[in-house]
Amino acid sequence: MSVNLSVPNPAELFPIPGVRIGVTEAGIRKANRKDLTVVLIDEGASVSGVFTQNRFCAAPVQICREHLATGQGIRAMLINTGNANAGTGEDGRARAIRTCQALAAQLNIEAAQVLPFSTGVIMETLPIERIEAGLPAALADAKTDNWLRASEAIMTTDTVAKAFGVQVQIGGVTVSITGIGKGAGMIRPNMATMLGFIATDASVSQDVMKQLALELAEGSFNRVTVDGDTSTNDSFVVIASNQASHAPITSLDSAAGQALKQAMLGVAKQLAQAIVRDGEGATKFIAIQVEGGQTQAECRQVAYAIAHSPLVKTAFFASDPNLGRILAAVGYAGIADLDQTGIDLYLDDVHVALKGGRNPNYREEDGQRVMKQAEIAVRVVLGRGTASDTVWTCDLSHDYVTINADYRS
Amino acid sequence: MSVNLSVPNPAELFPIPGVRIGVTEAGIRKANRKDLTVVLIDEGASVSGVFTQNRFCAAPVQICREHLATGQGIRAMLINTGNANAGTGEDGRARAIRTCQALAAQLNIEAAQVLPFSTGVIMETLPIERIEAGLPAALADAKTDNWLRASEAIMTTDTVAKAFGVQVQIGGVTVSITGIGKGAGMIRPNMATMLGFIATDASVSQDVMKQLALELAEGSFNRVTVDGDTSTNDSFVVIASNQASHAPITSLDSAAGQALKQAMLGVAKQLAQAIVRDGEGATKFIAIQVEGGQTQAECRQVAYAIAHSPLVKTAFFASDPNLGRILAAVGYAGIADLDQTGIDLYLDDVHVALKGGRNPNYREEDGQRVMKQAEIAVRVVLGRGTASDTVWTCDLSHDYVTINADYRS
Structure with missing residues (x-):
């Protein structure tokens, strides 16, 4: 049951030039379920993220923070459901790193250019063999108009997939914004939500991107709660592929920066509110x-x-x-x-x-x-x-x- | 349903010399239900209390604080269920004061020597006419061995009455301690519980009594929670009738002070844990x-x-x-x-x-x-x-x- 929440409208899930998505069934916890997603990002994108403030943060959250801090351009994301890889200690960290290495090897990039995300049960061992075995199929599936399938592949106790998009004029150029999210329980984000991803082809400098991620989380995911439980795995990532032809945005205070921020905030709010509308057992x-x-x-x-x-x-x-x-x-x-x-x-x-x-x-x-x-x-x-x-x-x-x-x- | 919680054992509910209790059915919210209790305290007792830290504290809590602060000896308590007299503004305060005046007139004492307590629905008008009409029957019922009936009369969503007692040797004299409590929901006491009262005939100076009330609350009611909701009406009062013949306790650090405190803490813990055992819907x-x-x-x-x-x-x-x-x-x-x-x-x-x-x-x-x-x-x-x-x-x-x-x- 959800409250006034429709399935995503494919017409508003705009392909983002420079961002391709592939999905597969890797059998991570249950069979016959889309549970593994790769997001492939062209070189030159600006990527930033905010993550849970839970001190028991999951291994993939730790690795995301470390990989973003290296300053190497992020080129891929790897998202699994069925297992949160949280409360798993050193072994969990090693497993999260190994999945990054496996995807990096396939893409001929560095492991530090991959961001890993996991969601599901806490304190279970991540079955990396199944993830590695699923990678070729996920990569073969990669295309720009796969947002709907990705929104379905990241669901856990969600009853409705969550994806929204919008187009906005920036410097006379139409840019697209598309986002997906998941979450229904253990929802009281403190910096971000369970999983939220928003991509745009707008051109945004990496410095501005950091500020943008914080402000978007602050205005959306940091204002929702289902049960007050802050997850170990909350992650919110924004991607600008920088492939639109307008002049790059170098300040959020500029007219273009404001226009992009407001448009992206609209998508972020829709995602955050969708999580509440699909809150576990919600009727209101x-x-x-x-x-x-x-x-x-x-x-x-x-x-x-x-x-x-x-x-x-x-x-x-x-x-x-x-x-x-x-x-x-x-x-x-x-x-x-x-x-x-x-x-x-x-x-x-x-x-x-x-x-x-x-x-x-x-x-x-x-x-x-x-x-x-x-x-x-x-x-x-x-x-x-x-x-x-x-x-x-x-x-x-x-x-x-x-x-x-x-x-x- | 409650978890390993038995009905009170009458054999351990010791009469406290100097403390008489009367109960009646005043029809405050529902008919045929014990809902009004008076506690009559002989002159010369030491009485202290701690109350909710909820800033939306109920009118009776405000009046209790004020009456205790006057320093006049407390001679009576008036407890109603069916209505919390909280979120009732100035009118609620006036009504709480009027019930104190009504009881004081019957006892020929000052209104400031009466402590009022209310528990039940928030933001409803206290029906003082029914309370005033019930006072004669409650007073006629007053006797020292009425603890069991009082524990039943203060129940709201409680499924089991909560009353415990113990006897302890102080300076070669046997003193008795008996306490009652209520509460099952809106339980996350912050200084005290919904309603908890413990009386003893031990002899304790008024200064020590204040410290004793704080320490007992700290070791018992301030360590329980059912749903995290701190009530508007939490009140915990300890009474020493000072009628036992041992030398008065003037310090909690003395051997006698320690003995009394540990014995009373045992009763306070049983009451506090009983509230959790009877927590709304509790199975564990x-x-x-x-x-x-x-x-x-x-x-x-x-x-x-x-x-x-x-x-x-x-x-x-x-x-x-x-x-x-x-x-x-x-x-x-x-x-x-x-x-x-x-x-x-x-x-x-x-x-x-x-x-x-x-x-x-x-x-x-x-x-x-x-x-x-x-x-x-x-x-x-x-x-x-x-x-x-x-x-x-x-x-x-x-x-x-x-x-x-x-x-x-």
């Missing part, structure tokens, strides 16, 4: 906007406290306007000097709480009406400043428990 | 011990990250040794310089992870065996110091969702 999509804070950080802190409260999430599942639970979460969010008498709460257009108490004009049937919707906007006004921030989340249903009690079986 | 009781930290605070932070992870909690519910989820929670607990290669993980006696990777000797069937138990000890060794701490929690089951999706209906 909830945007939590917190306004009137002293800082954006405290607004986000309050929004996440609400978004992570099992009591708030089960009330949404039940369509029960038990809205005191939201006030309780605001209260324990960790703002030490918060004054409850300054707080207002709205559910869509319904003014629920006024100055920390029940709004005398609030009628339960109005709250009930909004709670029954599949998409709900929660708005909290802290009344202590002008900052604001927004977080997107879903409800907590029986299916979440079922899915996570059965995941490995 | 889990002790999470984190060792080898640099500070006790970071050990508790890691323990709570594990205890709050929906993925860890659903894995326990499923008896699935999907133990990488525990490592992931350790990783995102917020220790910025944590080195994953120093971490070991044990499940009871089973050594699961060694130096951040899977222990080569770990066999899935050993993990499976422990996961099937109703009581499980998780032990994480951080390998960076000598500090340790323990948190108690339960699993996350379908019944948790059912209970919280149906709570108000």
Whole structure:
């Protein structure tokens, strides 16, 4: 089940010149399932990534960071599902490196020019023989219009593939942006999501690319949560193949930089929100906007406290306007000097709480009406400043428990 | 359902000389339910309390703090279920004060000598007329051996009443300690629990009483969590009626102070753990011990990250040794310089992870065996110091969702 999430529209998954994708069934955990993806990037691209802040980060995340730091141009990505290669110690690192070496040998590049990504069960040994055996078929499949298949090949507990694209004019030239993502549980990205990849043929300097990756993650994946569990494998990578003919973007503050960033941010937000819409067991999509804070950080802190409260999430599942639970979460969010008498709460257009108490004009049937919707906007006004921030989340249903009690079986 | 939790044993619920309890059915939210309790305390007692750190603290919590701060001897407590009187603004404060005035008038004491407690639904108006109407029956019921009835009268979503007692020798005199508690959901006390009350006839100076309340909360209620939601109404009060004939305790460091504190801590721990054992939907009781930290605070932070992870909690519910989820929670607990290669993980006696990777000797069937138990000890060794701490929690089951999706209906 997902909330207002359609399968990807092939018409908006634009091929990105300079980026080819191949997919195969390598039998990594289960048979007859697309589980291995290669992304081949022409020489001269700008590539940057952000990764999980989980200190128990997976071996492939460690290797990605190291390979990006070498400064050698990234030429390929290797993505497997069925196994996260996390909690696997030195042996896991060695295996991640060996898969990079295997792909590099096929492409006649350096292993450090390959970024590895793994997603699936934690603390299991990565079956590298199956990955190596699958590489020739994946490489034979490589083409520029393979985004849809790739979005399917990186799914784990996802019920719907996630891929979005857009075209934008940069310096009089039409450039394309296409992105794919995956994730449904263990979702509380801290720098990035489970797996998100966005490519463009726009021309962007490598320095700008680093800043762009951070800002895109900040405006999208760093604002969603399903269950508050920050994954060991979160990875978000942006690729500019630099094959469009406009003048290279050397600053995000330029008109061209702003235009590209906004277009890419739109795709990143769609991917991030798609992960919430497909959150494990989700029946509702909830945007939590917190306004009137002293800082954006405290607004986000309050929004996440609400978004992570099992009591708030089960009330949404039940369509029960038990809205005191939201006030309780605001209260324990960790703002030490918060004054409850300054707080207002709205559910869509319904003014629920006024100055920390029940709004005398609030009628339960109005709250009930909004709670029954599949998409709900929660708005909290802290009344202590002008900052604001927004977080997107879903409800907590029986299916979440079922899915996570059965995941490995 | 609760985990290894029996109904209170009347034989260990010792009457406390100087403390009488009366219970009645006031129809506050539902009919035919014990929902109003008065605790009458003889003059000369030492009373102290600790209360929720939730900034959205309920009106009765605010009034308790104010009344304790006046320094007038506390002579009575008034406890209602069915309504939390939280998120009710100025009107809620006025109503809490009026109930204190009503009881004070009956007892010929000051309103500031009454402590009010409310638990139930948030953001509903407290029906003070029903409370006032119920007071005569509650007062008529007052007697020293009413602890069992009181433990039943303060239940909300609790399935089992919670009351424990013990006797201890202080200065050659036998003193009694009896405590009651309630709570099953919205449980992540931050200073205290939903409602916990412990009384003794021991003789303790008022100064020592304040320190005692803090230390007891710290060693018991501040180490449990069900769902991570810190309530608006958490209150923990300790009463010493000072009627035992031993020399008054003027320091917790004295032999008598230590003896009393350890005995009372035993009761406090039983109450706190009973709340977890009766956690909404709980099928397992889990002790999470984190060792080898640099500070006790970071050990508790890691323990709570594990205890709050929906993925860890659903894995326990499923008896699935999907133990990488525990490592992931350790990783995102917020220790910025944590080195994953120093971490070991044990499940009871089973050594699961060694130096951040899977222990080569770990066999899935050993993990499976422990996961099937109703009581499980998780032990994480951080390998960076000598500090340790323990948190108690339960699993996350379908019944948790059912209970919280149906709570108000």
